[in-house]
Every structure is written in C-alpha cells, then in structure tokens.
Amino acid sequence: xxxxxLDLDGTTLNTNKILSVETLNSIKKAQAAGxxxxxxxxRSPSSVNDELSKxxxxxPVGGHNGTALYVNGKLxxxxxxxxxxxxxxxxxxxxxxxxYNISTNKGIYAPSNWHKRFEQxxxxxxxxxxxxxxxxxxxxxxxxxxxxxxxxxxxxxxxxNEDLTVQKFLILTLEPKQMERLDKKLRSIDETFVTxxxxxxxxxxxxxxNKGYGLKAMASYFNIPIENTVAIGDEKNxxxxxxxxxxxxxxxxxxxxxxxxxxxxxxxNDENGVAxxxxxxxxxxxxxx
Numbered sequence: 001x002x003x004x005x006l007d008l009d010g011t012t013l014n015t016n017k018i019l020s021v022e023t024l025n026s027i028k029k030a031q032a033a034g035x036x037x038x039x040x041x042x043r044s045p046s047s048v049n050d051e052l053s054k055x056x057x058x059x060p061v062g063g064h065n066g067t068a069l070y071v072n073g074k075l076x077x078x079x080x081x082x083x084x085x086x087x088x089x090x091x092x093x094x095x096x097x098x099x100y101n102i103s104t105n106k107g108i109y110a111p112s113n114w115h116k117r118f119e120q121x122x123x124x125x126x127x128x129x130x131x132x133x134x135x136x137x138x139x140x141x142x143x144x145x146x147x148x149x150x151x152x153x154x155x156x157x158x159x160x161n162e163d164l165t166v167q168k169f170l171i172l173t174l175e176p177k178q179m180e181r182l183d184k185k186l187r188s189i190d191e192t193f194v195t196x197x198x199x200x201x202x203x204x205x206x207x208x209x210n211k212g213y214g215l216k217a218m219a220s221y222f223n224i225p226i227e228n229t230v231a232i233g234d235e236k237n238x239x240x241x242x243x244x245x246x247x248x249x250x251x252x253x254x255x256x257x258x259x260x261x262x263x264x265x266x267x268x269n270d271e272n273g274v275a276x277x278x279x280x281x282x283x284x285x286x287x288x289x
Contacts, residue, residue, distance in 0.1 A: 003224045005215045007233035008041040026278035040211045064167040066214020079206040080165035090155045103168040110144035112151040126175045136198040169204040195237040212240025
C-alpha cells in the first residue's frame, strides 16, 4: 500500500481547472488497489473538497499547504500560526500595503481595500509583463469577493479575535523587488514557514505548515512508511513533500527547480501527467497512455 500525495492546481487539474477522465480513472484505480490518494494543496480544505465532490472522489485532504489535515471529513491535525507571529507577519505585510488574505479556522478574510491595493501595484508599471500571461495569474488576482471571502477594515479585527486561529497568509507580490524585500523579512520571523505557489505570491504558515509535514503526518496516521509514499507537484510549495517522499514526481509544466529536485518528470497537467505517472510508476504498466 502506498500513500500518494497530489497537488491540485497545476497538477491534478488541467489549465482549465478540470479533472480529466484519465486522471479521475487513475485515482479511482489506485484507490481500488488499496492505495491512499490524498490531495495536498495551498487551497482551503473546503475548496479542495468542493473540487473532489464534483467528481465523486473521497480523498484525505491537506489544506492550506498541509496545515489542516482531514480524513473522511474529520480533522486529524491543525497547525496554526502563533499569535505573536501573526502580529509580526501582519505588520510587515501592512507596511508594504499589499493585497493579501488570511486563512483562518472560520473562513478566509481580506482587507476591504484589497482591490485598491491591487490596482495600485498593477498601475505602477513595475509588474513584469510575463506575469500577466502566467498560468496562475488569474487565480491569484481574482478579487476575494468572487471566492466568497469575508473582509476586514483593520487587520487587528483578525489578530485580536480570540475565536480565530490563523493557518495561512497569502500575499500577492507582483513587484519583484518588493517580493524579495518582504520575503527576507518574513523568513526572519521564527516558528513560521515561507513558500510560494507562483512567481508573484508568498505564503506564510506555521513552521509545520508545509506539504512535507502534511505528507509525513498522513503517512503516520495510516501507518505507511515514508519510503512507500509518492508525491506529485509543480510549484515551490510542493518541494517539502517532494523532498521527503519515497518517490518524487515533477509535472512536465513544473518550475525548473521542482524538476531538478524530483526523482522523475511526468507529462504536463494538460497532457494527463498524473495519469501517466500512475500508470508508469504506481501500476507499472508498459503501455502508458
């Protein structure tokens, strides 16, 4: 029995955010063979489950980069950012006046002037032209209201609310120099983990809030040795799980750093790369796709 961890966007879903029939059938075939297929995503658990329900899939889920782990809808582990760290992160982000959102145990919140912040940086002329055609641009720049997020006027409405625990900050950093500056500051905050899922965003979680820890914790839950795990991904936030998995597989559309860090490279997400990887490395079939 293997534990197979799949990233969602750019990996399991194609560019049009659709799960192909080939990939769906491969996941179901692996499950029928006794393997555990989990989704480890930067998305919220509810967003991941919404996608899975479209296709009648039931998989363990690691949301917010593995900070919130669920099996059959039951929360088995939650790693939240400490309140002192939340304050420090919020201070640095607010200093830069960037568009961002905060994922909590009670939904996702964004500044009420998110769109103004976004328009401000886009109109500055400092956003590289290639960002606008990047495959992730639309997903990360869609206004929070479209996703049904809640809004706050002052970030202390979130920080000072003792009923809320923070799992992740997602920060849109469209200006490279600003991203580099903020990345350095955020990495100096103890007990946190900083990564990205595109060239223009930063994600901050608890130090254990990464996909590597999520994979390890889920393997422990199912009593599966780490050498019997497989991870498939395409972005930098997938590196922690790719680095510890027994077999690491980069998508054909993955960042070069991800490919170099993986054992093998499969086809792209628009070429049924997950299905190809399952057939070649899980089912070990010679007549792959």
